Amino acid sequence: MLDDYFRQYGLITIFALIAVAIPVGMLLVSTTLSIVGIRPDKPDEVKKSIYECGFETLSKRWSGFNSRFYAIALVFVVFDVEVVFLFPWASEFGYMSSKFGAFVLIEMAIFVAILLVGWLYAYRKGDLEWT
Structure with a gap:
């Protein structure tokens, strides 16, 4: 009975490890591809602008x-x-x-x-x- 109890916690631990490993793996792959040069890193003013339903913003400040x-x-x-x-x-x-x-x-x-x-x-x- 106690063995089954710890087996359930083992399954939860495996699930938690997978849940952490997937986003960390995606971040590592993205960073590696950026360093290698496969994923381009081209900063631009348009990328930094606020996107508001396809319309140009009226001001440059972020409004709360x-x-x-x-x-x-x-x-x-x-x-x-x-x-x-x-x-x-x-x-x-x-x-x-x-x-x-x-x-x-x-x-x-x-x-x-x-x-x-x-x-x-x-x-x-x-x-x-x-x-």
């Missing part, structure tokens, strides 16, 4: 975006992850409720309540307001 978008994106990610956890739970709720009773429902209610407290905090702080 409003920080409110960052707050909205974070709230979206939090609730998106909540939905990722909520769907499998909902699909197995019938089986789990017959086995564990009301504990499963209370556990998910606490999870959703904690997320709603975070949403209320962001709402009262004004992070979701555009005015």
Whole structure:
């Protein structure tokens, strides 16, 4: 049993090594081809310019975006992850409720309540307001 346990970690380790080796290998091949001269390195002003939907840019400076978008994106990610956890739970709720009773429902209610407290905090702080 313990042997099977470590075999699973061996598979995860092999997967992680392959996941690291592929990008590192691609970077090494690209750098080697650049040094050898097969991949040309020709810097140009057009390559450094900002590409905006095929149109020429009006100014040369990089413009930032409003920080409110960052707050909205974070709230979206939090609730998106909540939905990722909520769907499998909902699909197995019938089986789990017959086995564990009301504990499963209370556990998910606490999870959703904690997320709603975070949403209320962001709402009262004004992070979701555009005015």
